[in-house]
Amino acid sequence: MPFRFERLDISDLILIETTVFEDERGSFSETYKHSDFAAFGIAVIFTQDAFSRSRKGVLRGLHYQKEPKAQGKLVRVVKGEVLDVAVDIRRSSPTYGRWVAIHLSSENRRGLYIPPGFAHGFCVLTEVAEVLYKMTQEHDAEHERGVLWSDPDLAISWPIPHPTLSSRDARLPRLRDAEANF
Numbered sequence: 001m002p003f004r005f006e007r008l009d010i011s012d013l014i015l016i017e018t019t020v021f022e023d024e025r026g027s028f029s030e031t032y033k034h035s036d037f038a039a040f041g042i043a044v045i046f047t048q049d050a051f052s053r054s055r056k057g058v059l060r061g062l063h064y065q066k067e068p069k070a071q072g073k074l075v076r077v078v079k080g081e082v083l084d085v086a087v088d089i090r091r092s093s094p095t096y097g098r099w100v101a102i103h104l105s106s107e108n109r110r111g112l113y114i115p116p117g118f119a120h121g122f123c124v125l126t127e128v129a130e131v132l133y134k135m136t137q138e139h140d141a142e143h144e145r146g147v148l149w150s151d152p153d154l155a156i157s158w159p160i161p162h163p164t165l166s167s168r169d170a171r172l173p174r175l176r177d178a179e180a181n182f
Contacts, residue, residue, distance in 0.1 A: 059163035061121015069143035070116035072136035080129030081105035
């Protein structure tokens with residue numbers, strides 16, 4: 001199997017490590033294979049891919065889409081490094097309000113599966129980072145929501161104290177005030 005799956009502290013979050021085949025030409029690895037993911041329990045259909053390129057110190061997030069357009073995401077960094085964060089925003093979950101942070105980079109070739117019901121964001125640690133996302137729902141502006149990156153109730157340990165934010169992300173509500181229907 002070209003993948004190793006690991007459940008994280010919040011067990012619905014899954015770290016994916018790929019087998020890399022290297023020789024004098026370079027390297028090859030699979031980044032997604034439906035049958036292997038489904039065998040592990042990630043039996044989803046991805047309907048949209050997205051790409052972002054960001055400079056060092058940029059923080060994107062914490063974003064999610066509410067039901068009925070909630071998105072699961074498979075996130076992978078193809079250039080650079082980010083601290084990737086997922087926050088459980090499912091009010092009935094025993095891990096509601098808890099978060100997990102993982103370093104994703106082009107060097108470690110890890111991926112992170114984040115199911116619906118989580119807010120997601122990342123902070124860029126290198127001069128540039130390029131991030132690929134596979135999503136289980138298409139983007140829908142009517143259903144997009146977010147949580148403030150610096151919500152004191154979450155107390156996320158971001159590595160950059162004063163990140164570059166979009167004006168939208170700077171105005172997001174705290175988790176306790178966010179519109180989430182999970």
